[in-house]
Amino acid sequence: xxxxxxxxxxxxxxxxxxxxxxxxxxxxxxxxxxxxxxxxxxxxxxxxxxxxxxxxxxxxxxxxxxxxxxxxxxxxxxxxxxxxxxxxxxxxxxxxxxxxxxxxxxxxxxxxxxxxxxxxxxxxxxxxxxxxxxxxxxxxxxxxxxxxxxxxxxxxxxxxxxxxxxxxxxxxxxxxxxxxxxxxxxxxxxxxxx
Amino acid sequence: xxxxxxxxxxxxxxxxxxxxxxxxxxxxxxxxxxxxxxxxxxxxxxxxxxxxxxxxxxxxxxxxxxxxxxxxxxxxxxxxxxxxxxxxxxxxxxxxxxxxxxxxxxxxxxxxxxxxxxxxxxxxxxxxxxxxxxxxxxxxxxxxxxxxxxxxxxxxxxxxxxxxxxxxxxxxxxxxxxxxxxxxxxxxxxxxxxxxxxxxxxxxxxxxxxxxxxxxxxxxxxxxxx
Numbered sequence: 001x002x003x004x005x006x007x008x009x010x011x012x013x014x015x016x017x018x019x020x021x022x023x024x025x026x027x028x029x030x031x032x033x034x035x036x037x038x039x040x041x042x043x044x045x046x047x048x049x050x051x052x053x054x055x056x057x058x059x060x061x062x063x064x065x066x067x068x069x070x071x072x073x074x075x076x077x078x079x080x081x082x083x084x085x086x087x088x089x090x091x092x093x094x095x096x097x098x099x100x101x102x103x104x105x106x107x108x109x110x111x112x113x114x115x116x117x118x119x120x121x122x123x124x125x126x127x128x129x130x131x132x133x134x135x136x137x138x139x140x141x142x143x144x145x146x147x148x149x150x151x152x153x154x155x156x157x158x159x160x161x162x163x164x165x166x167x168x169x170x171x172x173x174x175x176x177x178x179x180x181x182x183x184x185x186x187x188x189x190x191x192x193x194x
Numbered sequence: 195x196x197x198x199x200x201x202x203x204x205x206x207x208x209x210x211x212x213x214x215x216x217x218x219x220x221x222x223x224x225x226x227x228x229x230x231x232x233x234x235x236x237x238x239x240x241x242x243x244x245x246x247x248x249x250x251x252x253x254x255x256x257x258x259x260x261x262x263x264x265x266x267x268x269x270x271x272x273x274x275x276x277x278x279x280x281x282x283x284x285x286x287x288x289x290x291x292x293x294x295x296x297x298x299x300x301x302x303x304x305x306x307x308x309x310x311x312x313x314x315x316x317x318x319x320x321x322x323x324x325x326x327x328x329x330x331x332x333x334x335x336x337x338x339x340x341x342x343x344x345x346x347x348x349x350x351x352x353x354x355x356x357x358x359x360x361x362x363x364x365x366x367x368x369x370x371x372x373x374x375x376x377x378x379x380x381x382x383x384x385x386x387x388x389x390x391x392x393x394x395x396x397x398x399x400x401x402x403x404x405x406x407x408x409x410x411x412x413x414x415x416x417x418x419x420x
Contacts, residue, residue, distance in 0.1 A: 053268045054261065055236070056204040062403035066415040079418040095273050096311055097264070104267030114414070115400045117296075119374075127374050129296050135416055150280075150315065158311065162304045165263040 004192035006038040007085035013045045014091030014102025023146050030184040049073040060111030074108035090144040093151045133171045143177040198251035199232045202258035202269045206236040210332045211257050217344045221351025228355045241275040257291035281317040288313040289321035295330030299369035322360040325369045
């Protein structure tokens with residue numbers, strides 16, 4: 001086994017269908033392989049968490065800064081996220097995009113950044129407006145997608161480009177999009193190479 | 195023409211999206227015979243009822259803000275509830291209104307690609323996506339500062355009401371700024387200048403709310419790390 005730097009990895013599992021055992025088994029196999037590679041892995045199975053939709057109330061910015069004003073499990077989500085080295089957004093692709101379950105959890109992460117705007121230089125050295133950092137350090141992010149029957153390469157590109165934008169807003173780098181399927185060793189190898 | 199608008203903003207009837215839609219639909223209904231129905235996702239009827247409204251529509255406009263670079267989660271759930279309509283006969287023509295708090299339209303162009311493909315996936319004729327940045331705080335800005343934007347939405351609605359299409363020139367004007375120009379940070383509006391920094395006169399939009407809530411001293415709180 002090649003040496004790698006052990007990381008704290010959090011998997012945000014956006015599969016809402018407990019009957020999708022192929023997905024669940026594949027994710028479990030990936031988790032076991034990552035642990036065998038000396039990483040610490042926490043999987044948040046979002047369908048078993050009580051996470052409310054973001055209502056756009058801005059409570060996390062102006063009432064209870066840094067925390068969602070709604071009393072739900074998003075505090076656990078945010079705590080795991082910000083204390084990770086790598087976060088993997090995992091989901092089946094449904095209607096061309098990750099699940100509503102994953103998206104619901106994703107937007108609760110907004111409390112991890114500040115409301116204030118700043119200018120960020122993009123890859124073309126042009127300035128863009130983005131929100132400022134609340135924390136000193138943010139985890140790398142990657143995508144694990146299970147293709148649906150109607151998912152094509154254009155869908156994967158569109159999704160990946162959107163998550164690359166998310167990475168900018170969440171002060172990090174987007175490292176990969178991988179299709180969640182066997183064998184999982186290729187995904188493990190790529191993570192071990194970070 | 196019969197237009198069915200879905201206000202998909204998580205803020206529902208208090209949303210900035212509602213204000214933009216009011217002006218758009220006001221323009222749309224200036225053409226005789228045009229009608230406009232508005233359905234809300236929040237608070238919403240059941241998904242089944244929303245899907246029925248969608249199925250019966252002639253022209254649909256789905257309107258929502260950009261949330262973490264994509265559609266709000268509740269909107270994605272609604273999109274998923276439409277899955278069984280993919281390729282169904284007589285699906286409505288489909289348009290989108292995508293607004294964001296960040297000033298540049300550029301932030302929304304990535305999701306726009308998804309939305310265009312969504313229409314194709316459903317088998318709907320794609321009318322287009324209206325993109326507008328800088329909308330956060332529109333209800334708190336003096337009306338003079340909003341006048342041009344809201345007038346543009348009304349004009350877009352008038353044109354759509356007559357043609358069934360979005361005028362490209364109007365869309366481009368509305369989307370401005372597409373990206374920041376070199377001088378934009380210097381010549382930007384007073385409003386943008388007031389929100390961009392963390393303290394003092396800058397950041398005023400957020401700091402007023404923080405102080406009102408007694409949370410100003412905690413504004414940089416980091417509750418999830420040691």
